[in-house]
Amino acid sequence: MAIPVIIDTDPGIDDALALMLAVASPELDLRAVTTVGGNTGLAHTTENALRLLHLLGRDDVPVAAGADVPLVRRDSAPDPSTHGEDGFGGVRLDPAPRGADPRSAVQVMVDVIEGSAEAVTLIALGPLTNVAVLVAAFPDVAARLERIVLMGGGARVIGNMTPAAEFNIWYDPEAAARVFAAGVPVTMVGLDVTHQALTAPEDWDGLRGGGPVAEAVLAMVEFYTAYYLAVAGTTSTAQHDSLAVAAVVQPGLVTTRSLHVDVECAGALTRGMTVVDVDDVAKAAPNADVALEVDADAFNRLLVSRVTALDARLR
Amino acid sequence: MATEIIFDCDTGVDDAMAIMYGAGNGARFVACTVTHGNVPVHVGARNTLTILDAVGLTDVPVHQGAARPMAQPLLTAEFVHGHDGLGDAGHAPSQRSLAGTLAAAEIVRLARSRPGELTLVAVGPLTNIGLALLLEPELPRLIRRVVVMGGAAGVPGNASETGEANIWHDPEAAQLVLDAPWDLVLVGLEITMSTAMPAEVVARLEAVETPHGRMLWQSMQHYIDVYEPLVGMRTCVLHDPLAMALALEPDLATYRLARAGVELRGERTRGQVVADLRGFEPDPTDPLEPGVVRLVDTLDVEAFHEKFLRALGA
Numbered sequence: 255m256a257i258p259v260i261i262d263t264d265p266g267i268d269d270a271l272a273l274m275l276a277v278a279s280p281e282l283d284l285r286a287v288t289t290v291g292g293n294t295g296l297a298h299t300t301e302n303a304l305r306l307l308h309l310l311g312r313d314d315v316p317v318a319a320g321a322d323v324p325l326v327r328r329d330s331a332p333d334p335s336t337h338g339e340d341g342f343g344g345v346r347l348d349p350a351p352r353g354a355d356p357r358s359a360v361q362v363m364v365d366v367i368e369g370s371a372e373a374v375t376l377i378a379l380g381p382l383t384n385v386a387v388l389v390a391a392f393p394d395v396a397a398r399l400e401r402i403v404l405m406g407g408g409a410r411v412i413g414n415m416t417p418a419a420e421f422n423i424w425y426d427p428e429a430a431a432r433v434f435a436a437g438v439p440v441t442m443v444g445l446d447v448t449h450q451a452l453t454a455p456e457d458w459d460g461l462r463g464g465g466p467v468a469e470a471v472l473a474m475v476e477f478y479t480a481y482y483l484a485v486a487g488t489t490s491t492a493q494h495d496s497l498a499v500a501a502v503v504q505p506g507l508v509t510t511r512s513l514h515v516d517v518e519c520a521g522a523l524t525r526g527m528t529v530v531d532v533d534d535v536a537k538a539a540p541n542a543d544v545a546l547e548v549d550a551d552a553f554n555r556l557l558v559s560r561v562t563a564l565d566a567r568l569r
Numbered sequence: 570m571a572t573e574i575i576f577d578c579d580t581g582v583d584d585a586m587a588i589m590y591g592a593g594n595g596a597r598f599v600a601c602t603v604t605h606g607n608v609p610v611h612v613g614a615r616n617t618l619t620i621l622d623a624v625g626l627t628d629v630p631v632h633q634g635a636a637r638p639m640a641q642p643l644l645t646a647e648f649v650h651g652h653d654g655l656g657d658a659g660h661a662p663s664q665r666s667l668a669g670t671l672a673a674a675e676i677v678r679l680a681r682s683r684p685g686e687l688t689l690v691a692v693g694p695l696t697n698i699g700l701a702l703l704l705e706p707e708l709p710r711l712i713r714r715v716v717v718m719g720g721a722a723g724v725p726g727n728a729s730e731t732g733e734a735n736i737w738h739d740p741e742a743a744q745l746v747l748d749a750p751w752d753l754v755l756v757g758l759e760i761t762m763s764t765a766m767p768a769e770v771v772a773r774l775e776a777v778e779t780p781h782g783r784m785l786w787q788s789m790q791h792y793i794d795v796y797e798p799l800v801g802m803r804t805c806v807l808h809d810p811l812a813m814a815l816a817l818e819p820d821l822a823t824y825r826l827a828r829a830g831v832e833l834r835g836e837r838t839r840g841q842v843v844a845d846l847r848g849f850e851p852d853p854t855d856p857l858e859p860g861v862v863r864l865v866d867t868l869d870v871e872a873f874h875e876k877f878l879r880a881l882g883a
Contacts, residue, residue: 410724417828417845418843518835518836518838520834520835521836521839521841522832522834522835524832524838524841527731529730529837530725532725533725533727535725535726535727
């Protein structure tokens with residue numbers, strides 16, 4: 255039976271591919287998409303989620319807007335160089351025939367979790383503001399989750415936004431700290447694995463001449479690749495968020511270790527860093543399954559084949 | 570020409586290894602200066618004399634220095650180095666006297682008297698070096714080169730989740746040292762943890778017959794007890810000797826320049842060396858730029874082990 259999932263996201267180019275992978279995967283039952291500010295502001299991420307689901311023929315999936323700004327941090331800002339001002343690198347998708355759900359993101363999470371006979375998996379692809387509010391305000395509901403699978407942080411490869419901090423955790427460190435401490439099972443898919451699971455522009459060659467989904471993917475990948483080329487000197491890109499979804503679709507893709515993870519909320523150089531006790535120096539009880547290795551080829555095949563098949567399904 | 574060295578240490582089992590490595594590989598010890606760290610400073614000073622005497626360096630002066638870190642309480646690591654700091658192997662301490670001058674003042678005096686000639690090798694918390702920088706702002710210009718054992722760039726720590734012991738024991742002093750405009754090699758856990766001796770090296774060490782080699786082997790047993798569960802075999806890594814080795818023969822390794830700082834404010838990360846390893850910008854090119862350090866990129870571990878063994882008479 256398909257795994258019921260809620261995806262909390264800030265689309266975002268890699269979020270868009272991750273949502274495509276989720277929709278294209280029969281292993282998952284996408285019950286709701288909730289949005290958060292991060293890669294770009296909330297107005298964009300919500301509109302992007304609506305348009306993307308419309309493109310994918312899934313106007314039936316509720317989209318609910320959540321937090322636009324972090325819980326505490328006041329100096330985080332979106333990342334227009336990676337995702338463009340609009341979050342999709344200037345790629346225009348057709349407007350959806352509907353608006354966002356009138357309920358808040360957290361209320362939709364609660365309703366889906368309470369309304370599901372099976373335990374729901376919450377996949378978090380952006381800053382953890384909404385998820386922190388869920389575990390803070392509705393701990394009994396959060397406790398019914400199967401697990402939270404989040405893209406963020408790093409154990410050995412620790413930083414992309416700063417030398418020590420990954421973007422999602424950096425954006426709202428207090429929220430992330432709250433989520434790791436919540437007592438809900440957490441799977442952390444961080445830079446240790448996303449930086450290994452790279453896709454090259456030519457991996458998407460099968461999409462050329464394809465339908466509207468293929469066209470959108472190619473245009474977004476082009477923008478995303480140009481950024482990587484400028485900053486990292488490589489055309490291979492990390493599809494961070496897709497790996498978090500893939501880790502639910504095919505859990506065997508990543509190898510995890512049960513470790514203690516906390517988040518630095520005060521450091522001058524390290525604020526927003528996940529502090530992962532890889533060598534058990536602090537002897538604290540593990541609170542997360544941290545992905546440390548990935549079958550990059552298998553991930554790549556899964557992502558590309560599933561996304562490539564989308565247009566045919568929509569016809 | 571022999572490399573002339575001021576050796577700042579907190580002796581300590583691996584400090585003892587470093588002294589013996591240096592003595593057997595052409596180091597000329599101009600002075601040893603001692604800090605708190607592995608053990609209280611008076612214990613480390615006595616141990617430094619004992620080890621120098623064991624390798625016949627009975628004329629190298631030993632100057633006692635800082636008794637505690639600049640901005641946090643003293644913490645020592647007898648659980649790693651033994652109560653006497655030399656593995657509780659029962660070696661008789663040296664009866665030689667300490668030199669009269671305090672460590673930081675002596676570092677400044679020596680640097681002023683021989684500008685540009687001396688290499689500073691620091692293998693303990695950096696309190697003495699930080700104090701010397703405060704006393705003599707021109708110190709970076711007066712010292713030829715600095716090699717520090719410290720930090721854990723991009724790898725887990727050993728004193729905390731993210732902190733390596735030497736930096737973690739005095740983060741403020743470490744920040745002063747990283748910020749100084751000198752050519753500084755930071756020899757951190759990212760490379761020292763790759764120096765665990767393979768079984769055949771350990772076997773040759775065990776078979777050593779020189780008196781100083783026997784002495785070191787006996788002192789190492791407690792240290793090996795600590796490293797055995799970490800490495801998965803009866804061996805240990807060679808933190809401090811690697812700093813000495815790279816001071817004497819820089820070509821044993823290749824380096825990359827990186828910008829680095831010490832986290833001073835973190836709740837979970839105080840004492841972490843944060844180096845920018847993202848590669849988003851070209852690596853810096855000027856080692857004298859404040860905050861720029863040399864990190865070891867590759868190391869000839871076999872050659873290093875061989876030189877270590879030879880220094881002990883293996």
